[in-house]
Amino acid sequence: MTEATIYAVTDGIATLTLNRPDRLNAFNDQLVVESLAAVAAARADAAVKALILTGAGRGFCAGADLQGLAPSADGVNAAMRDLYNPLIMAIDGFPKPTVAAINGVAAGAGVGLALACDIAVAVRSASFVLTFGPQLGLVPDLGVTWFLPRAIGRARARALALLGDKLPAETAAAWGLVWTCVDDDACMASARSIATRLGEGSAEAFANIRRLLDAAETRGLGDQLDDERETQVQLIGKPAFAKGVANFLAKRTT
Structure with a gap:
């Protein structure tokens, strides 16, 4: 076959x-x-x-x-x-x-x-x-x-x-x-x-972006803001954020 x-x-x-x-x-x-x-x-x-x-x-x-x-x-x-x-x-x-x-x-x-x-x-x-x-x-x-x-x-x-x-x-x-x-x-x-x-980006961040965009279709601004805040708190301690900040600062100094 x-x-x-x-x-x-x-x-x-x-x-x-x-x-x-x-x-x-x-x-x-x-x-x-x-x-x-x-x-x-x-x-x-x-x-x-x-x-x-x-x-x-x-x-x-x-x-x-x-x-x-x-x-x-x-x-x-x-x-x-x-x-x-x-x-x-x-x-x-x-x-x-x-x-x-x-x-x-x-x-x-x-x-x-x-x-x-x-x-x-x-x-x-x-x-x-x-x-x-x-x-x-x-x-x-x-x-x-x-x-x-x-x-x-x-x-x-x-x-x-x-x-x-x-x-x-x-x-x-x-x-x-x-x-x-x-x-x-x-x-x-x-x-x-x-x-x-x-x-090359963060799969975890991208997955959360998709989730947030989908959720925004059916809920109010206040709930969406809360979800954004909670998600940001979870992601800010991840290696992808530290790497991104380091890359951004390195570009500014070159």
């Missing part, structure tokens, strides 16, 4: 490549099982400082592979509960920085996969499309309904989900769906550059 993913670690950067290019890297159970194993391996490997997620060929991820399937409600429920949703949770909760290198179309659940990463880089030829409602009579899943309005706002999220129109990568960057849009031949170089920069 051909591997549905490729996992490699180079210079402290782990890369998980979805490897079903003939199907635009659409999800099947094998791909998700292998992806879960790769994310777990990267999490456990102390040498890994950041994780890049990308696709082989001309697509990032075309969502669920519907070819030859006759899904039942029970089968969909079990697959989402036991495989697909845990993958999104594993990426979103990954304790080290994550970068999506979106090398082509991201459709359906592929959009959720991209948005689960901390930072997304998209090639200019890429596009984003949500076909759930307009074509399939379903709702967006794999976290799309959670991530999308937080990234681009309620009005735009509703229009994309209800109309199913393609969103070009450059518009996605202008709207804040992705961090930046690059030439097609610069995707992995850009993603690796960002991942390397992130890997």
Whole structure:
């Protein structure tokens, strides 16, 4: 059986490549099982400082592979509960920085996969499309309904989900769906550059930044200020802060 993913670690950067290019890297159970194993391996490997997620060929991820399937409600429920949703949770909760290198179309659940990463880089030829409602009579899943309005706002999220129109990568960057849009031949170089920069920082600090930004969506300013203060107190005694202060003072004296 051909591997549905490729996992490699180079210079402290782990890369998980979805490897079903003939199907635009659409999800099947094998791909998700292998992806879960790769994310777990990267999490456990102390040498890994950041994780890049990308696709082989001309697509990032075309969502669920519907070819030859006759899904039942029970089968969909079990697959989402036991495989697909845990993958999104594993990426979103990954304790080290994550970068999506979106090398082509991201459709359906592929959009959720991209948005689960901390930072997304998209090639200019890429596009984003949500076909759930307009074509399939379903709702967006794999976290799309959670991530999308937080990234681009309620009005735009509703229009994309209800109309199913393609969103070009450059518009996605202008709207804040992705961090930046690059030439097609610069995707992995850009993603690796960002991942390397992130890997040089404090994974603990970055994890707390993500947590605080997520928490701010649903609570008041006073609670957020308290959490910032408590987190700062915890981090200020860590080696990363001492190193950062020393580097800052050294630069000022040179």
